[in-house]
Amino acid sequence: QKEVEQDPGPLSVPEGAIVSLNCTYSNSAFQYFMWYRQYSRKGPELLMYTYSSGNKEDGRFTAQVDKSSKYISLFIRDSQPSDSATYLCAMSEQGAQKLVFGQGTRLTINP
Amino acid sequence: DSGVTQTPKHLITATGQRVTLRCSPRSGDLSVYWYQQSLDQGLQFLIQYYNGEERAKGNILERFSAQQFPDLHSELNLSSLELGDSALYFCASSVAPSGGTDTQYFGPGTRLTVL
Numbered sequence: 001q002k003e004v005e006q007d008p009g010p011l012s013v014p015e016g017a018i019v020s021l022n023c024t025y026s027n028s029a030f031q032y033f034m035w036y037r038q039y040s041r042k043g044p045e046l047l048m049y050t051y052s053s054g055n056k057e058d059g060r061f062t063a064q065v066d067k068s069s070k071y072i073s074l075f076i077r078d079s080q081p082s083d084s085a086t087y088l089c090a091m092s093e094q095g096a097q098k099l100v101f102g103q104g105t106r107l108t109i110n111p
Numbered sequence: 112d113s114g115v116t117q118t119p120k121h122l123i124t125a126t127g128q129r130v131t132l133r134c135s136p137r138s139g140d141l142s143v144y145w146y147q148q149s150l151d152q153g154l155q156f157l158i159q160y161y162n163g164e165e166r167a168k169g170n171i172l173e174r175f176s177a178q179q180f181p182d183l184h185s186e187l188n189l190s191s192l193e194l195g196d197s198a199l200y201f202c203a204s205s206v207a208p209s210g211g212t213d214t215q216y217f218g219p220g221t222r223l224t225v226l
Contacts, residue, residue, distance in 0.1 A: 036217075043113065043201055043217035044154070088154060097167035097208065098144070098156035099215060 003027050006089055006102025015111050019076040023089035023102045026070065030091040030100075033065050035074045038086045038104065047087075048074065079109045114138065115204050115218035123224045129190040132221045136183055136204030142166070143185040144205070144215060145177055149198040160185055161208040192225045199223075 006023045013019055021035075032051055036044035048063040050056045050072075056063045062075040072091075076083055089102040114137035124130055136143050145157040156169035160179035171177075174192075179185045189196060199220045207213035 041220075041222075043115070043203075043219045045113070045217070046214055049214065090154075097142075097159045098169050100156070101154040103153045 001026065002103075003100050004089060004091060004102045007105055008103045010106040010108060012108045012110060013079060015079060015081060015109055017079050017109075019079050019083070019107060019109075021074040021076075021087050021089075021105050021107070023072050023091075024070055025072075025091055025100075027091070027093070027100075028067075028070065029093045031094045032092040033063070033072050034090040034092075034099070035061075035063055036088040036090060036101075038088060040085075044088055081109045081111050084108045113216040113218060115202060115216050117200075117202050117218040117221050119221060120219065121222045121224070123226065124192060125226055126192055126194060128192050128225075129188065130192065130223065132187040132189070132200050132202075132223075134185045134187070134202030134204075134218060136185070136202075137216055140204035140206050140216070141183065142205045142208055142213070143179055143183070144203040145171075145185070145187050146201045146203065146217075147198050148201060148220070154201070157187070166208055189223070194225050197223055197225045 004025045035048040038044045053067045060077045064073040086104040088104040090099040116135045141162045144159045148154045157171040159167040177187045201220045202218045203215040205213040
């Protein structure tokens, strides 16, 4: 079983919809949680960064971490065609050097 | 643009060959990370260097090696290449030695195809 599980999709929604992306994990030592966006043939780009549990909002994006359930989410409000990309969750332990990534969810926003 | 540069963008080679991938970190970043992204395994951490010294190792094969030079650029050497080594190879950089507490910025990647 992988440390981080993420549904690869694909997920297709109409423009303006609220998108919910999720990851589950098994390692209770994870303290840092990130969401990266990756456009086709590009490198991952950091979207959201959260330490421990709680919510974080940045514009149309909201990240939630529930450590008790080992579950993290990314919500995208008023989704736009430009949001079409692969979204990767990533996690890390305190003091660790590496990020552990989920498989990535391919998202398409249809105009 | 993250500020991390990688060359070459594409590399096509044959089984058994050796290649070198190059990465220049963002100005001021001392840590360099290498990742491999394949369809079946996703994005996997390979190795990290901090200010010239190896800091952490992940699932890196013995046929692969890396180093970071005094000017902080890094090279990933892949030898005795196999078909299964075909993947995207990403370099990332950060200021601090600890990847969890510091943002990692990714380069555009090198697409390796082994025929």
